[in-house]
Amino acid sequence: MKQIVKELSMxxxxxxxxxxxxxxxxxxxxxxxxxxxxxxxxxxxxxPAQIINxxxxxxxxDTFQENRQPITIxxxxxxSGLRSVRFAQEIQNVKxxxxxxxxxxxxxxxxxxxxxxxxxxxxxxxxxxxxxMKEDIKFDVIDLDPYGTVCPFLDSAIHSCDDSLLCIxxxxxxxxxxxxxQKCFAQYGTARTKMxxxxxxxxxxxxxxxxxxxxxxxxxxKPLISFYGEFYLRVxxxxxxxxxxxxxxxxxxxxxxxxxxxxSFHVYxxxxxxxxxxxxxxxxxxxxxxxxxxxFKINGPVWIDEINNIEFVKKMxxxxxxxxxxxxxxxxxxxxxxxIINQNEVSSNPYSYNMTYLASNLKCTNIxxxxxxxxxxxxxxxxxxxxxxxxxxxxxxPNQAIYDIIKTWKKIxxxxxxxxxxxxxxxxxxxxTSETTHTPDFTxxxxxxxxxxxxxxxxxxxxxxxxxxxxxxxxEEDQAIKKQxxx
Numbered sequence: 001m002k003q004i005v006k007e008l009s010m011x012x013x014x015x016x017x018x019x020x021x022x023x024x025x026x027x028x029x030x031x032x033x034x035x036x037x038x039x040x041x042x043x044x045x046x047x048p049a050q051i052i053n054x055x056x057x058x059x060x061x062d063t064f065q066e067n068r069q070p071i072t073i074x075x076x077x078x079x080s081g082l083r084s085v086r087f088a089q090e091i092q093n094v095k096x097x098x099x100x101x102x103x104x105x106x107x108x109x110x111x112x113x114x115x116x117x118x119x120x121x122x123x124x125x126x127x128x129x130x131x132x133m134k135e136d137i138k139f140d141v142i143d144l145d146p147y148g149t150v151c152p153f154l155d156s157a158i159h160s161c162d163d164s165l166l167c168i169x170x171x172x173x174x175x176x177x178x179x180x181x182q183k184c185f186a187q188y189g190t191a192r193t194k195m196x197x198x199x200x201x202x203x204x205x206x207x208x209x210x211x212x213x214x215x216x217x218x219x220x221x222k223p224l225i226s227f228y229g230e231f232y233l234r235v236x237x238x239x240x241x242x243x244x245x246x247x248x249x250x251x252x253x254x255x256x257x258x259x260x261x262x263x264s265f266h267v268y269x270x271x272x273x274x275x276x277x278x279x280x281x282x283x284x285x286x287x288x289x290x291x292x293x294x295x296f297k298i299n300g301p302v303w304i305d306e307i308n309n310i311e312f313v314k315k316m317x318x319x320x321x322x323x324x325x326x327x328x329x330x331x332x333x334x335x336x337x338x339x340i341i342n343q344n345e346v347s348s349n350p351y352s353y354n355m356t357y358l359a360s361n362l363k364c365t366n367i368x369x370x371x372x373x374x375x376x377x378x379x380x381x382x383x384x385x386x387x388x389x390x391x392x393x394x395x396x397x398p399n400q401a402i403y404d405i406i407k408t409w410k411k412i413x414x415x416x417x418x419x420x421x422x423x424x425x426x427x428x429x430x431x432x433t434s435e436t437t438h439t440p441d442f443t444x445x446x447x448x449x450x451x452x453x454x455x456x457x458x459x460x461x462x463x464x465x466x467x468x469x470x471x472x473x474x475x476e477e478d479q480a481i482k483k484q485x486x487x
Contacts, residue, residue, distance in 0.1 A: 022054065023054070023086045023089070024089040028080070029046040049457075051329055052332055055327040055328065056227060056333055057083065058086055060165070060225060062324070063316045064141065070095035071140035071141060072095050072096045073139065074142045074160070075087070075097060075098065077101060077146055079101060079109075081122070083143060085122065098132070101126065102126065134156050137160065138160060138162045138164070141164060142157050142164065142166050149175065150168050155213055155217075158213050162241060165237075166238075167235075168234070171231060173230070173232060177233075189212065190208060191298065193299040194260065196263060197352045199389050202233055203226045206233055208253060208302050208303040215249055218241060221237040223237050223305075224236045225308050231463045247277060251270070251281075252269070252303060253269070253271075253301050255270075255298050256298070257297075258297050259291070259294050260294070262291050267351070269281050270301070290399065291400060320334060332455055334451075335452045338451035342384045346396060349396065353395065358402065362431065372393065373447070374444040375444075376440070379397070379438055379440050381396055390453075405438065407432055408442075
């Protein structure tokens with residue numbers, strides 16, 4: 001995902017110190033104090049690239065709390081306390097916020113930031129997050145934003161949820177989306193294969209893992225919104241104790257039979273609904289790809305149900321435009337929410353198609369967005385750009401029709417040379433020489449939503465290293481170094 005934030009007022013000077021301004025909160029992430037003749041610098045983790053993550057979290061919780069009793073929120077890994085302070089200032093109907101961190105440096109900064117922002121409903125806790133979540137406390141909202149994977153915290157978090165919102169970040173995108181497939185299987189239980197819609201697959205892998213943790217405790221999940229930010233994944237799920245929904249899990253999990261040669265796929269749920277409940281799915285899967293004749297790779301198990309609740313997303317969009325116009329990432333979130341709504345109207349297909357790859361697979365130049373939409377819509381199919389990756393598209397067209405559209409486009413553009421550089425007995429040759437059953441009209445006048453969903457990155461965008469908790473500074477360097485460290 002590409003993103004940018006409004007840089008105005010991100011940093012401000014106050015009383016000779018530099019503070020971070022985010023949302024309605026003003027915080028510091030470093031403090032220096034004098035101890036035993038030395039200056040001790042204490043710093044906690046803060047990543048400005050995740051502003052959109054925190055803005056989105058405020059919006060989701062503020063939408064979730066509607067029509068509920070005053071809510072209790074756990075900020076389980078609080079660091080600077082920024083999230084807790086923002087929750088107190090920007091979310092309606094909040095009874096109490098638990099700002100928890102195991103680091104003593106974090107506790108001191110959380111306390112200072114609470115006082116700095118004059119919020120009264122934030123309580124500070126110094127506990128192991130897992131132990132706190134296993135206490136006899138049921139939270140309405142739990143926010144987990146760990147450094148790396150969320151897996152060590154999942155069971156405890158689900159234990160603490162009862163009709164609750166669980167907000168989860170994973171920054172191990174190399175494991176969930178990238179080349180580290182063995183570690184993905186070890187931690188998340190999914191055997192991933194290489195594919196172009198890696199963000200979508202990563203989110204579905206994460207949701208599968210969460211659903212299994214919930215199922216073991218007799219609980220079910222309903223994803224409200226799922227988000228990808230290049231180096232992190234963010235999901236918001238409603239956790240309930242519901243036997244009916246728990247049984248439904250059988251049909252929400254499945255495998256993806258994926259062709260790495262042409263990117264065609266079939267989704268295969270483990271269970272299917274029948275009159276007397278959910279039974280094992282006995283539907284046959286083709287032994288070979290019907291488009292190019294190659295063998296399928298198995299990707300799974302993964303979550304194959306919806307990753308966004310559209311009614312909830314529509315409420316989020318309304319709340320964004322009425323109550324949260326102050327967000328520094330307002331435009332980006334508005335574009336993403338609009339994109340989610342648009343793609344839902346097109347197809348419930350769990351996975352998307354990368355049109356850039358499909359064109360290159362047939363050794364032709366990229367097809368313009370206008371021509372892509374014209375080709376699909378002229379045949380009566382729906383299509384929308386996916387909100388997760390710029391080259392991905394959702395469509396209700398079958399695999400064969402998708403390649404028929406690209407084949408026809410190549411034959412029009414390349415004429416008699418459309419087979420040039422294509423070797424026989426390759427998937428590309430098989431596709432280009434097979435019978436075309438769909439004939440698109442690229443002069444068709446298409447319609448598509450113009451909501452902007454992708455923005456350039458900030459300078460220095462990406463994951464940050466863990467914060468330095470304590471650093472001793474020699475006293476004789478005092479004022480110059482103290483000022484340098486705060487700046």
